[in-house]
Amino acid sequence: MNVETQSQFDKIFWRGVDLFNAKDFFECHDAFEELWQEDRSDGRLFLQGLIQAAVGCHHLSNGNTSGAISQYMKSLDKLKKYPDDYLELDMKSFRKEIERCFDGACLMNSKGAVYEVDNSFFPELQRIHS
Amino acid sequence: MAILITTECINCGACEPECPNTAIYEGGANWSLAGQTYGPTDPSPSGAVGFHSNDYFYIVPDKCTECVGFHDEPQCAAVCPVDCCLPDPNWVEPKEQLEAKVAWLEEVDPGRKR
Numbered sequence: 001m002n003v004e005t006q007s008q009f010d011k012i013f014w015r016g017v018d019l020f021n022a023k024d025f026f027e028c029h030d031a032f033e034e035l036w037q038e039d040r041s042d043g044r045l046f047l048q049g050l051i052q053a054a055v056g057c058h059h060l061s062n063g064n065t066s067g068a069i070s071q072y073m074k075s076l077d078k079l080k081k082y083p084d085d086y087l088e089l090d091m092k093s094f095r096k097e098i099e100r101c102f103d104g105a106c107l108m109n110s111k112g113a114v115y116e117v118d119n120s121f122f123p124e125l126q127r128i129h130s
Numbered sequence: 131m132a133i134l135i136t137t138e139c140i141n142c143g144a145c146e147p148e149c150p151n152t153a154i155y156e157g158g159a160n161w162s163l164a165g166q167t168y169g170p171t172d173p174s175p176s177g178a179v180g181f182h183s184n185d186y187f188y189i190v191p192d193k194c195t196e197c198v199g200f201h202d203e204p205q206c207a208a209v210c211p212v213d214c215c216l217p218d219p220n221w222v223e224p225k226e227q228l229e230a231k232v233a234w235l236e237e238v239d240p241g242r243k244r
Contacts (some may be wrong), residue, residue: 029140033211037144051211055140067138074213 002010021124025058049078053098057122065109089127097123132191133204134218139186145206145215147173151225152242153193154206163193163240164219197234
């Protein structure tokens with residue numbers, strides 16, 4: 001789909017947010033990727049940061065701790081460049097939660113064991129209501 | 131150097147159609163060059179081994195020219211949303227070598243291109 005209008009962007013963006021919060025990380029990454037592929041604005045890195053956060057969670061839920069660690073690092077590196085309140089999302093809280101996921105992935109990775117990660121471990125993207 | 135797809139790959143498939151040399155294959159798939167098909171344990175003509183993956187997309191080093199001869203930068207890396215297409219530190223090739231590889235591929239497998 002060509003994302004030509006703001007309403008098209010919003011529709012896909014909020015679908016991505018809903019998918020993340022439903023812990024459907026693969027489909028979430030797909031939705032944000034659809035926007036990222038065509039975005040050439042200053043927000044492009046933000047979208048990629050969200051993609052990498054979702055992919056990090058996807059990898060962690062599948063036991064790929066090293067993949068998760070790398071994705072979380074890349075995500076945080078991008079998301080920290082944006083304001084705490086961006087596109088109506090509470091990014092300050094989200095970044096903190098991704099840091100927590102990163103720490104958890106590092107701990108699991110250091111143990112060298114395979115862990116089953118419950119969905120409750122993963123964060124949600126919270127909408128800021130003005 | 132050839133490009134390597136790391137284990138961060140999410141199998142979205144964005145990279146595969148972008149490769150001008152058809153050097154990218156889906157995890158588990160056999161690969162081909164100059165009319166020959168290679169399986170997971172078969173070495174490449176250059177003797178490269180260990181690049182095949184059953185779980186993620188993978189790049190055949192013998193076919194990867196880092197898009198030299200086609201684009202200014204590796205297209206797989208450009209379209210990868212998770213930045214998992216990276217230069218392979220174990221397969222370093224200077225530009226002259228990549229240009230020679232392009233010429234070699236044109237000679238042995240001109241039909242490989244998209």
